Amino acid sequence: MAGDNTTTGLENYLHIIFPQPCYDEYFVKFNFFHAQCFNIVLSKALGYSIILGAVMVKLPQIVKILKAGSGEGISLAAVLCELFAISATTTYAFAMSFPFSAYGEGLFLTIQTSTIAFLILFLGSNAAGAFLFGASYIGIMAYLLSGLCPLPILGALQSINIPIVILSKMLQAVTNFRNGGTGQLSVVTVFLLFAGSLARVFTSIQETGDTLIIVTFIVSTVFNGLIFAQILYYWNAKPKKD
Template identity: 25%
Template sequence: MVDMLDTAELKKLVITGLNWAMLAGSCLMKLPQINNILKAGSVVGLSETFVINDCIAGLLFVYYNVLSGHPFMSWGENVIVGVQNTIIIFLYWHYSPQLSKAPRFLGAVAFVVASVAVLLLGLPEAGVSALGTAPIILGNGSKVPQIWKNMAQKHTGTMAAVPALLGLAGCSVRVLTYALQTKDVVAILNPLAAAALWFILLLQFVLYWKTTKEVQKQAEAKRKEAGQKKAA
């Protein structure tokens, strides 16, 4: 009996420790990406589909967990990463003057309004299940265009390797904690699929490291040149 209690307490401590580690890691998740964009003054090599869908998928997963009543510590990192992803979206639009901004901002406002309605009013059971399934398709599917773009251009542009590394580690941990805490198959499938795609992206950072450095240097040089012209 004592051994069983000790095992239960140990399991609880391990899960708590992993959850806190996930929250701490999420605070740094996308900061290197934001820094790369600001440093280069460019979003070269980034896929807008990846940036937007990754953000939406993470937030939908938050709504699913809220409506399902899962403990905050088992999904809280998605809120923090969602804020960072939102910053990246606005940076992408800022450094892409060729894009039409009005429909994008209207879409963002519509998403915020719909999000508030869902969280305040709730959804039927089928709707909640759809929220849990959508990130598996949307979030993980958004990584595919970025992976394909990296393959085509033979570099990873202003993408940062740290988010991919933390994403792989975090998703692997989440598979374990969801299995131990909720045993929710839908919740487990999302980080499992994401871990596989983060692994592929991480491999691309290794494969295209040299060419990526050259592209980043060129982007930074262009930014400095543009700044000097404005100053003159």
């Protein structure tokens, strides 16, 4: 009996990555060359890997800001635009009941990105603004995730994500160009965001089929790549002095 329970428990965990009928294809029929199941399993594995990575993807950025005692070189407007984009995608995907593996990292990214915005304000001698922002954001997210917000509104927020993502990244890119460097931007964080958005293009096609989500991640990949390229370009550059 104990062995059966262990087996059942193991099967339940395997079903997370190998949903039916792919579980039977791999572990009952031993059909390891099933093309459709390969895409499904790869998408699930990538999706949960992205979520695990998202738990700490922006921690290097947060640590760098705290060590420097400053958010210098990081565009607050860009961070807020990025936060809007992440929040819209996460709440829309939640409302649409997409698989958690298709959007789960958004929950962790909203926490970390909002923390970065808070720190930029707080360390920039605007404590009142920092706490007002924090309280407002928590209230807005609670409403959007509560089920009280109409789906058409969430869809509208998601539909304007593409220009918001472009604006967010271009604001940061312009800030980098004007400063002649990338300030307190973390190369680890930027690279992981680039890699994660690239992988999300595939998982979104596979698990959601939602054009809005797919195009959003394609655009995000392109502009995350731009910021990463700037970090490499300015690697040894000294910031411009006023």
